[in-house]
Amino acid sequence: MTFFESADDRREPAAQSRASGRRTARVLSVVSILLAVVFLGTMLVGALPGAARLWVADNVPGSRSLVRIPEPQPEAVAIADELALTDDGRALFYESEPYIADAAEIAQVCSDGQELPGDLYHAGCYLSVDRIYILREGDAALMLVTAAHELLHAAYARLGDDERARVDALVSLEVQRIAEDDPVHVQIAASAGGDEAAEANEAFAYLGSQVVLDGGFAPQLEEVYARWFTDRAAVAASAR
Structure with missing residues (x-):
C-alpha cells in the first residue's frame, strides 16, 4: 500500500532540508577555518625556539598537539x-x-x-x-x-x-x-x-x-x- 502525504505535509520537510543544508554549510565553513588556523598555528609554533614551544604547550589551551621538538642529532x-x-x-x-x-x-x-x-x-x-x-x-x-x-x-x-x-x-x-x-x-x-x-x-x-x-x-x-x-x-x- 502506498501512502501520499498531503501538499501541506510535503512543504515542511523541504524547509527543514534547506535549513539543515545551511547549518551543514556553516559547520563545514567553521571546520575549514579551524583547520586553517591549526595548520597556520603549527607552522608558527614550529618556528619558535624549544622553550617557547613548551611554554605555548603548557599555557595555551589545546596547543600541545602543535608543539614539535625536532629529533636530536x-x-x-x-x-x-x-x-x-x-x-x-x-x-x-x-x-x-x-x-x-x-x-x-x-x-x-x-x-x-x-x-x-x-x-x-x-x-x-x-x-x-x-x-x-x-x-x-x-x-x-x-x-x-x-x-x-x-x-x-x-x-x-x-x-x-x-x-x-x-x-x-x-x-x-x-x-x-x-x-x-x-x-x-x-x-x-x-x-x-x-x-x-x-x-x-x-x-x-x-x-x-x-x-x-x-x-x-x-x-x-x-x-x-x-x-x-x-x-x-x-x-x-x-x-x-
Whole structure:
C-alpha cells in the first residue's frame, strides 16, 4: 500500500532540508577555518625556539598537539648518554636543540665579532633563542665539556630571579677558592666580555662543567648542579 502525504505535509520537510543544508554549510565553513588556523598555528609554533614551544604547550589551551621538538642529532644523543644526565638534564638538553657544527659555522654563529685573548677559541655557545651549538672536534672530551657548559647556560636562563641571586652568591664564594693561576679565571673573563651579569652566568657554567675542588663545592651548590648531572665531578674532571 502506498501512502501520499498531503501538499501541506510535503512543504515542511523541504524547509527543514534547506535549513539543515545551511547549518551543514556553516559547520563545514567553521571546520575549514579551524583547520586553517591549526595548520597556520603549527607552522608558527614550529618556528619558535624549544622553550617557547613548551611554554605555548603548557599555557595555551589545546596547543600541545602543535608543539614539535625536532629529533636530536645522533651525536647529541650520544653526548647526553656520555654526560650521564638526569631526566631533567636530558629533557633540557634536547629542548635546547643541541646542534653539532663544524668550525666555520661555530665561528660565524658564536663569535659575534669578539676577539678572544691568547689561544682561546669558541668551542660552542648558547644562543638567547634557546639553541645550543657545539663544535665538532676530534677531542670527544672537549665536546662533552662544551655540551655541559652550554647546558648550564640553558639551565641558568630558566632560574627565577630569587634563585639566580642565591646561586650567584654561592658561585661567587667558590670562585674565590680557585687558584689564581687557574685558566678558568681567564675563560670566565673572556666569555663575559666585561659584562657583570654575564660574568655570573659564565662562572656558573664554567664551574659546573670543568672545576673540581677538594671536598667539592658547597652542598647547596652541588644540589643545584645535581638537577642536571648524575656525576658532575666526573664531567668536570675530564676537562682537566
